[in-house]
Amino acid sequence: MYAFSNAVNSMHSEDIKRLLKQSSGNNMISFAGGMPNNDLFPVKQIDEIYDALPINLKKLCFQYGAASGYPPLVRSLKSYLHKKGLPIDIDKILITTGSLQAISIITQEFVNKGDIILTENPSFVGALSVFETYEAEIHGIPIDKDGIDIEALKQKIASLDKTPKLLYVTPNFHNPAGIIYTPERKKALLEVLSNTGIILIEDDAYSDLYFNEEDKYLTKPMKSYGLADVEIIYTGSFSKILGPGFRLGYMLSSPEIFEKAETVKQALDACTSNFMQILANEFLSQHKLDPYLKFLRFEYRDRKNILQQSLIKYMPEEVIWNEPKGGFYIWLKLPEYVSSTDVFKESVEKGVVFVTGRTFDPSSKKDDRIRLSFSNMPKDTIEKGVKILSKVIKKALKSIPSETV
Amino acid sequence: MYAFSNAVNSMHSEDIKRLLKQSSGNNMISFAGGMPNNDLFPVKQIDEIYDALPINLKKLCFQYGAASGYPPLVRSLKSYLHKKGLPIDIDKILITTGSLQAISIITQEFVNKGDIILTENPSFVGALSVFETYEAEIHGIPIDKDGIDIEALKQKIASLDKTPKLLYVTPNFHNPAGIIYTPERKKALLEVLSNTGIILIEDDAYSDLYFNEEDKYLTKPMKSYGLADVEIIYTGSFSKILGPGFRLGYMLSSPEIFEKAETVKQALDACTSNFMQILANEFLSQHKLDPYLKFLRFEYRDRKNILQQSLIKYMPEEVIWNEPKGGFYIWLKLPEYVSSTDVFKESVEKGVVFVTGRTFDPSSKKDDRIRLSFSNMPKDTIEKGVKILSKVIKKALKSIPSETV
Numbered sequence: 001m002y003a004f005s006n007a008v009n010s011m012h013s014e015d016i017k018r019l020l021k022q023s024s025g026n027n028m029i030s031f032a033g034g035m036p037n038n039d040l041f042p043v044k045q046i047d048e049i050y051d052a053l054p055i056n057l058k059k060l061c062f063q064y065g066a067a068s069g070y071p072p073l074v075r076s077l078k079s080y081l082h083k084k085g086l087p088i089d090i091d092k093i094l095i096t097t098g099s100l101q102a103i104s105i106i107t108q109e110f111v112n113k114g115d116i117i118l119t120e121n122p123s124f125v126g127a128l129s130v131f132e133t134y135e136a137e138i139h140g141i142p143i144d145k146d147g148i149d150i151e152a153l154k155q156k157i158a159s160l161d162k163t164p165k166l167l168y169v170t171p172n173f174h175n176p177a178g179i180i181y182t183p184e185r186k187k188a189l190l191e192v193l194s195n196t197g198i199i200l201i202e203d204d205a206y207s208d209l210y211f212n213e214e215d216k217y218l219t220k221p222m223k224s225y226g227l228a229d230v231e232i233i234y235t236g237s238f239s240k241i242l243g244p245g246f247r248l249g250y251m252l253s254s255p256e257i258f259e260k261a262e263t264v265k266q267a268l269d270a271c272t273s274n275f276m277q278i279l280a281n282e283f284l285s286q287h288k289l290d291p292y293l294k295f296l297r298f299e300y301r302d303r304k305n306i307l308q309q310s311l312i313k314y315m316p317e318e319v320i321w322n323e324p325k326g327g328f329y330i331w332l333k334l335p336e337y338v339s340s341t342d343v344f345k346e347s348v349e350k351g352v353v354f355v356t357g358r359t360f361d362p363s364s365k366k367d368d369r370i371r372l373s374f375s376n377m378p379k380d381t382i383e384k385g386v387k388i389l390s391k392v393i394k395k396a397l398k399s400i401p402s403e404t405v
Numbered sequence: 406m407y408a409f410s411n412a413v414n415s416m417h418s419e420d421i422k423r424l425l426k427q428s429s430g431n432n433m434i435s436f437a438g439g440m441p442n443n444d445l446f447p448v449k450q451i452d453e454i455y456d457a458l459p460i461n462l463k464k465l466c467f468q469y470g471a472a473s474g475y476p477p478l479v480r481s482l483k484s485y486l487h488k489k490g491l492p493i494d495i496d497k498i499l500i501t502t503g504s505l506q507a508i509s510i511i512t513q514e515f516v517n518k519g520d521i522i523l524t525e526n527p528s529f530v531g532a533l534s535v536f537e538t539y540e541a542e543i544h545g546i547p548i549d550k551d552g553i554d555i556e557a558l559k560q561k562i563a564s565l566d567k568t569p570k571l572l573y574v575t576p577n578f579h580n581p582a583g584i585i586y587t588p589e590r591k592k593a594l595l596e597v598l599s600n601t602g603i604i605l606i607e608d609d610a611y612s613d614l615y616f617n618e619e620d621k622y623l624t625k626p627m628k629s630y631g632l633a634d635v636e637i638i639y640t641g642s643f644s645k646i647l648g649p650g651f652r653l654g655y656m657l658s659s660p661e662i663f664e665k666a667e668t669v670k671q672a673l674d675a676c677t678s679n680f681m682q683i684l685a686n687e688f689l690s691q692h693k694l695d696p697y698l699k700f701l702r703f704e705y706r707d708r709k710n711i712l713q714q715s716l717i718k719y720m721p722e723e724v725i726w727n728e729p730k731g732g733f734y735i736w737l738k739l740p741e742y743v744s745s746t747d748v749f750k751e752s753v754e755k756g757v758v759f760v761t762g763r764t765f766d767p768s769s770k771k772d773d774r775i776r777l778s779f780s781n782m783p784k785d786t787i788e789k790g791v792k793i794l795s796k797v798i799k800k801a802l803k804s805i806p807s808e809t810v
Contacts, residue, residue: 035469041467046467062441063649096674097502101673129671132672134672239469244467245466245468245470245678245680246678247675247676267534267537267538267539269652270503270652274650275651276678276681
């Protein structure tokens with residue numbers, strides 16, 4: 001069994017966990033947490049919804065629900081997913097206790113100890129932790145600014161002596177890499193998987209959080225492409241568009257996969273909270289999501305812009321990155337000889353935290369990256385944080401690494 | 406993978422599921438659902454709590470929390486469990502998404518495919534479903550009115566060629582059997598397990614729902630007995646004392662078991678809903694639980710009394726049962742030659758549903774029992790339901806079974 005740390009700080013090194021613990025409660029500037037901003041939650045909207053709930057619906061909040069989900073929420077989700085072009089007439093929706101539970105269910109459904117799972121490298125640490133808990137053999141495939149490396153993926157599949165069970169990807173506003181796949185890359189990925197029997201998990205927690213309308217078309221899910229010869233399980237979450245505290249996610253899959261998943265779901269926690277599902281359903285059905293998303297996109301774009309400008313202003317030229325088109329993250333690239341874990345140790349002493357690159361590497365090695373999350377950052381501390389971090393990095397660049405002496 | 410039905414109706418026969426589906430929405434009298442009464446939930450109390458929540462706490466409701474649970478709720482639970490005599494200073498509390506998740510976590514932590522789990526026969530179907538999902542080999546041990554059959558348990562353990570991993574019991578107001586273990590039986594059970602290496606899961610969802618103060622001492626958990634040579638994991642739930650819709654449960658275990666369990670928990674759904682935990686914590690810390698429990702005990706006792714009186718009035722003498730001292734259930738015993746599934750088929754047509762005996766048998770065989778749940782029953786329909794059911798049973802008693810011709 002594999003020990004990993006709190007989902008909030010999205011790290012799995014005991015060392016870093018300890019450092020973060022020491023630092024919490026101080027005036028630490030944190031680029032670490034991959035969570036939404038406390039001050040941006042739709043508290044007022046949920047207050048209004050709760051106050052107006054009829055008594056019968058309130059009573060239902062307290063009761064058990066169906067394992068597959070609260071039927072009105074399933075209907076609301078259908079219409080939400082239909083707008084994304086997803087095949088909601090044939091495939092079925094299972095409501096889960098957060099989208100991590102969906103990943104857990106899929107893993108339990110398809111993966112036995114020692115089975116192979118392919119992921120991006122870097123990849124979402126929550127998913128990596130699930131795969132490791134189920135004792136899968138994880139192989140990471142590199143990504144570039146346009147998506148997963150197609151040649152590397154082909155070679156990996158060809159080199160393995162058994163077929164991987166799953167490929168897990170987060171194509172839209174990747175955590176941690178901040179990229180979005182191009183449509184061409186999405187198509188190429190589907191072509192590689194075609195008729196291989198490898199099930200694709202398309203995890204899409206961030207697609208509503210694009211910064212500019214003209215980039216919206218990029219978020220179109222692969223599952224909406226209509227390719228029949230790749231089995232795709234699409235997973236989504238309310239964590240980024242309502243709040244992680246609701247623990248609401250869902251998966252959209254073929255009826256066959258749905259049916260087994262429902263059984264696993266029932267054994268994991270019987271059903272998802274009616275209370276949370278009823279509030280979420282009112283949020284969707286009362287058309288509160290669209291105006292709220294408009295507000296969120298503006299707020300997160302604003303933070304991204306400040307971070308981007310600050311990085312341009314302060315970072316040495318050896319540090320490079322792609323400006324994200326949406327999501328929560330900027331993924332800095334350091335020269336190979338600088339370890340982000342070393343930078344972290346110095347940086348935390350100076351009052352700035354982030355998540356180290358190797359946290360997101362399935363083999364916990366590659367460490368020339370820094371994940372900066374701007375989502376939960378007060379706007380007026382971003383520049384200050386970058387200034388401090390850039391100083392630490394500049395110092396690290398100057399110290400000639402021992403291997404190169 | 407094993408298919409089982411909705412936790413609400415607590416049944417796992419497809420046949421019965423179909424019949425119930427047909428019957429829902431009509432004027433069916435249902436003794437089936439093992440859920441709390443919709444009209445008894447503390448809606449008003451939670452309204453007051455929600456309305457008075459300070460804005461910072463409301464924002465926290467929407468955010469991620471620690472995998473092990475919301476610290477103030479852990480503290481409130483400590484004081485709640487301390488009153489039950491439980492060892493909260495040494496052992497650790499893990500908050501789970503319902504107590505079924507605790508059972509799932511424990512199973513994932515300790516049980517591999519083919520490992521042996523001992524349960525009572527009959528046993529809680531939710532737990533049986535978990536054990537079957539993890540492909541354990543389940544052995545049921547009979548119970549009588551005072552608890553698990555000690556001789557049968559000893560013989561079972563002696564007869565097995567490998568040590569069972571777990572023994573799962575629900576000693577207080579058993580579901581479905583309605584019994585409570587005597588203190589002597591609890592002690593005898595611990596003696597049998599002593600130094601065997603078999604971990605005891607003491608699942609205690611109903612202990613607050615005793616009907617009379619003088620029976621309260623019977624609910625004392627085995628984990629409070631202070632025996633060091635039996636490893637006990639105590640699981641509890643907010644489902645019966647607040648509402649299943651909160652999906653809140655917990656487990657109390659040794660620090661070693663806790664640590665691994667926290668890792669599994671994190672891979673299952675990252676953390677339990679802060680929203681639900683914060684409301685539950687206010688419910689406990691504002692001392693709203695005790696007066697609410699007083700009210701609940703009165704209401705459920707009232708329903709039990711009506712059911713008990715109606716059974717005495719209408720049931721033929723061949724049908725026997727124990728009057729419960731708490732909980733939700735009366736467990737009727739039919740003569741061996743009458744199958745409760747046959748009774749069910751007739752009864753559902755006459756407008757009365759219940760759960761059949763074999764639903765609770767790990768091997769789905771023993772079928773001479775009927776579980777009547779009085780918890781979610783309007784008081785004024787209990788007598789009518791019993792009248793109809795007794796007619797169906799009388800008819801079944803008259804038809805001579807083919808085996809005995």
